[in-house]
Amino acid sequence: MKLSKSIKKIWRLPKKFLTIGAIVIFALGYFLFFRTNNVDKLQFTQVKRQNIRQEVLGSGTVTGKNTANLHFNSNGKLSFINVETGDKVAKGTTIAGLDRENLAINLRQAENTLRDKRASVDKIKDDLKDVTAESYTQRQTRTTAEVAQDNAYEAVLAARKALQDAYIVSPVSGIVIEAPYIAGQTITSSDIIAQIVGTSELYFEAEIDESDIGKVTLGLPAEITVDAYADKVLKGKVSKIVPKTSSTSSGANVVIVTIIIEEGVFNFIDGLTGQVSIIVKEEKFTLTIPQEALREDNTVVVEENKELLPKKVEVGIKSDTDIEVKKGLKEGEKILLNPPVTLRLNFPGGGSSR
Numbered sequence: 001m002k003l004s005k006s007i008k009k010i011w012r013l014p015k016k017f018l019t020i021g022a023i024v025i026f027a028l029g030y031f032l033f034f035r036t037n038n039v040d041k042l043q044f045t046q047v048k049r050q051n052i053r054q055e056v057l058g059s060g061t062v063t064g065k066n067t068a069n070l071h072f073n074s075n076g077k078l079s080f081i082n083v084e085t086g087d088k089v090a091k092g093t094t095i096a097g098l099d100r101e102n103l104a105i106n107l108r109q110a111e112n113t114l115r116d117k118r119a120s121v122d123k124i125k126d127d128l129k130d131v132t133a134e135s136y137t138q139r140q141t142r143t144t145a146e147v148a149q150d151n152a153y154e155a156v157l158a159a160r161k162a163l164q165d166a167y168i169v170s171p172v173s174g175i176v177i178e179a180p181y182i183a184g185q186t187i188t189s190s191d192i193i194a195q196i197v198g199t200s201e202l203y204f205e206a207e208i209d210e211s212d213i214g215k216v217t218l219g220l221p222a223e224i225t226v227d228a229y230a231d232k233v234l235k236g237k238v239s240k241i242v243p244k245t246s247s248t249s250s251g252a253n254v255v256i257v258t259i260i261i262e263e264g265v266f267n268f269i270d271g272l273t274g275q276v277s278i279i280v281k282e283e284k285f286t287l288t289i290p291q292e293a294l295r296e297d298n299t300v301v302v303e304e305n306k307e308l309l310p311k312k313v314e315v316g317i318k319s320d321t322d323i324e325v326k327k328g329l330k331e332g333e334k335i336l337l338n339p340p341v342t343l344r345l346n347f348p349g350g351g352s353s354r
Helices: 002-011 015-041 100-127 136-164
Strands: 044-046 048-064 067-070 076-081 094-098 167-169 174-178 194-198 202-209 221-226 234-247 253-263 273-290 299-304 307-312 314-318 322-327 334-336
Touching: 048 194, 048 253, 048 314, 048 322, 076 100, 094 100, 094 194, 100 136, 202 234, 202 273, 221 253, 253 273, 273 314
Parallel strands: none
Antiparallel strands: 044 334, 048 202, 048 273, 067 194, 076 094, 094 167, 174 194, 202 253, 221 234, 221 273, 234 253, 273 322, 299 307, 299 334, 314 322
16 A cells, blocks of 8 residues: 555656656666676686797798709710619619710720820921921921820810719718609700708708797707698707798798707608797796786786786796786686776775776
8 A cells, every 4th residue: 555655656756757767777777787797798717837838830841951963974875773763872872874885985086086196296396306496387386286185185084084973873861852864865964863862860941930030049949740740749959040031922021940850750751841839938837827818017807706806917928828927826716808998896905997
């Protein structure tokens, strides 16, 4: 009865008061409803201990310590070739040889020419043995004959060397990656008979973005994953940084960094592609938080006793996803991810802030 009388009294109020009251009730309900929903939507995580690395990433290819491009010093007919693509060879192995018959003929012809030129010089000197004053014509004749003799001698030396160079041997131990010719073909001194990659040491040639190269120094450890052997991790260290930039097909500026592979067994194929992670810094079993939990002023939002409190932290190294916390937090504390800018926070000692 009393409730109905109270309602009747409310309806007798002026309309402007009824309108104001309705707005207040609606606003209060809206605030309470959406505030509860927003709190429910907040995402939290915990401070945890784990290993963390600061890394520089890059891509590149596997190669050997050096590459030998083998060719003959003279033209000729290929008599034999002892290797095929994919063969393993030791240093000093005979790779191929030219037809020595033609080379031997060339040497005999050169030697015959030399004897002829020597005979001509000897005859001229014999004719002049009783001449007390050599005329200009006589001097010219003698000089021309002596020059011809010298040229013939040089031709003999060249023919002898060509015969000696009829064989080529491998200067390195490694794998034959190219051997395009067969016996019987005529080749020139510019033709590469075999290409051999030395495998006494293996390397990974990585392209590192120029924005990261300042973090890379000689001796840093690295881990390599080759696409063809994705389940294997090869370990090495930075052995060389090329002091110039180059451009990739996409237009990015990169610096070539060489990593010597020290650990890991795989079937070497020159040019295999892969990725490298150069470890700049590393901490073991340290406190970490996700990077999205850290605010610009180096604070995080911690939930304590159902209240959201800001805490100042001292940070260390960063990985792609996490960041090390040196001071300010304890393991297991509950922290807020992606704190909204408009979030109302409580401060120790009272007060609040957005």
